Amino acid sequence: MPTVAIIGTEGSGKTVFITTLAKRLSVENKLGAFMNPQDRRTVQYIEKVWTILNNSEWPASTSPGELFELEWTLEWRDGLRVDIRLVDCAGQDLRALFADEQAANPEGMPEQLRQLADYSRAANIVLLMVNLKDFIGESNDERRTSNEWALKYALDLLGSNGAGAHIALVFTQIDQYQEVLRECSDWKNAAKKYLPYVYGAHLRDDRVATMAVASVVDTQVILDNGSPRRVPTPKFRSTGMGTMVKWIGDQAKAVVEKQEAEAKHEAAIREQKEQDDKRVQAAEQRRHKLTSFLKRIGGLAIVAVLLIKGCTWLTSDSPSKGSREREQQGPTVPEPNMVSKDARLVGTGALESFGLEIWGRVRNDGADGNVTIRCEFIQAGQSWPQYVTVRLAHGEYYDFHFTDRTHLWQNSGQVQWKAWAE
Known part of the structure; x- marks a missing residue:
């Protein structure tokens, strides 16, 4: 008053x-x-x-x-x-x-x-x-x-x-x-x-x-x-x-x-101080809890090492991390898988000489796209390649078949061949 x-x-x-x-x-x-x-x-x-x-x-x-x-x-x-x-x-x-x-x-x-x-x-x-x-x-x-x-x-x-x-x-x-x-x-x-x-x-x-x-x-x-x-x-x-x-x-x-204005101002200052004190007290309680937790799991030094390693892992482009990312993202290119392959001599008639036939199956384990299947017929150090390119969806199979009747093999001991997919 x-x-x-x-x-x-x-x-x-x-x-x-x-x-x-x-x-x-x-x-x-x-x-x-x-x-x-x-x-x-x-x-x-x-x-x-x-x-x-x-x-x-x-x-x-x-x-x-x-x-x-x-x-x-x-x-x-x-x-x-x-x-x-x-x-x-x-x-x-x-x-x-x-x-x-x-x-x-x-x-x-x-x-x-x-x-x-x-x-x-x-x-x-x-x-x-x-x-x-x-x-x-x-x-x-x-x-x-x-x-x-x-x-x-x-x-x-x-x-x-x-x-x-x-x-x-x-x-x-x-x-x-x-x-x-x-x-x-x-x-x-x-x-x-x-x-x-x-x-x-x-x-x-x-x-x-x-x-x-x-x-x-x-x-x-x-x-x-x-x-x-x-x-x-x-x-x-x-x-x-x-x-x-x-x-x-x-x-x-x-x-x-x-x-009244001064009282309001002082009340605001007191309220702000109380809030600041509460925040400081809460921060102190959190710090105390964190310190206790860190002590329980082996001490601050071990935690520091773990944190450093964790930071290194987060900032590095490690293979395992990349693999996981790729696994999560899925394949981005075709990945042909040769499921089976084989070869056999094919008779040509009275001359009892043989042609060579190569066949097999390929599966695309990657993304949709073109897959090339190649083979080589080999005789006396020379080779004769053949190939075919097909478009395969993910998980789709393709049965291939190559035949060489131009060059003759007298017996199976002369047979040499290769087959692969890319």
Whole structure:
């Protein structure tokens, strides 16, 4: 839940502002906002100050070194909630914290100032209350410069903590400075004229918003021991409160959106890390199982040898591999197989001389194609070839028959012959 801090120097009207705001929002306003006090001390304090104001008096200033905390939850009808905390302290303590630059060295500062510094830096939204009296009505140049430096240094420090987009410089008691408003046309120009260093460093580019309120618009002048004094009138009005509440709501929504985006981003990072851890764990488990398996089958060295041999077998064109591939692919050319062959003398008649006859059978064990069957008739170192070419399908037989009657053989002892297929 976003947090709002309210700080300011002495006389800036912090106590009157928060009391008036809390009472105005003790019932839901037209914007649907309600300030819900979070403890009894807060309620008692606000009721006490409110009674003082309606009795035409101002509450006493907080003493230096005194520090107490008030807390509300500012709630809107749409469900938006903001934690508003006022660590009420003496304005002199705030001046010491920022004007004397003690905030840069929290270890060496008093306890109440350290709490104030932590409170200011931890808030998502900061309202820095300013009374123009510290500048327009201040005749002491050194004190006026110190007042402006305290504001500028506070904004420098708060802005460096990443809260710069959610800081507002709030002019208070503006009912007394209407002439300044007419002269400058708006409060930002008033800051430019009377707080030039603050304006140049933080207001000119709207990194810090400029706002204005009058907690007590209706006042009356009374004589106090013969001296005139301005005091609240009963049932006084306020101005600028609605604009202030709307601004706080807008800033709170921006803070919530940023926090939700950061939460989603962090959740995504955590989820990614969990997934990475699971993958690493799974990989480690697989490695462990593999190591155990390798040890069971004889050790990593044997496995390495087997892997090397396996890689060699995969990358080499070995005969056995080629044979298997060819077996899987089937024959690509005819493969004639001489199943049988024989020869005999053939009588030629009265001369009792013989011719020679060669016959046999061939089977194609290969692919479909042409097969050539050859033979030779051989006599006295001379040969007479014959051949025939036929087309055979895979597994088909062919019975061949060759005869030579040109040359005569007297007996079987003279018979020599060859027969083959290709």
